Amino acid sequence: DTGVSQDPRHKITKRGQNVTFRCDPISEHNRLYWYRQTLGQGPEFLTYFQNEAQLEKSRLLSDRFSAERPKGSFSTLEIQRTEQGDSAMYLCASSLSPQETQYFGPGTRLLVL
């Protein structure tokens, strides 16, 4: 049973560019979550999905952030017109159901120059 995977693991981009991250959850996990973690802080919730439905997106940091999970399997998180303040670790997690434990992927570390 493979764990949560994320791609890429590292991304360096220039300010103003768009970036897209991918998350593949554990097979059969219905819930998928995105978090952001900045240096010295705990992960901060961004958005989550139940299958393909996005249940909460008000916590996305700005309208430059969007996420989708088109077929209820993998998910993508896009940041448009990146800013230096977007530099962080972006973590994905999945769970079998709302009550079950969330398991995290290795994260994508973004650096905006």
Add this chain to the structure above:
Amino acid sequence: AQKVTQAQTEISVVEKEDVTLDCVYETRDTTYYLFWYKQPPSGELVFLIRRNSFDEQNEISGRYSWNFQKSTSSFNFTITASQVVDSAVYFCALSEAGSGNTPLVFGKGTRLSVIA
């Protein structure tokens, strides 16, 4: 509102010492879940334990033990006979069940350094 406080920012211990990491939480929900995760230098969050609010029994797993006390809203984590491999950042987290299981709210973490 939910909140998790980990007052200890950094702790250093010598190998084989016992160490306790503190976690205090706030919630208005009567049904909730508490978690501990470990984040080694590689960055991946590793799940350690999950407790629900109705189960106050302490738990032991090898060198790890957890003390859950609703009366003080605390969920502390003790490592016995610490080892260098225990060096990591440890996060306590909370999820409320009342609203369809809200996403996790994390504390700021405690960085543990175990010195050989």
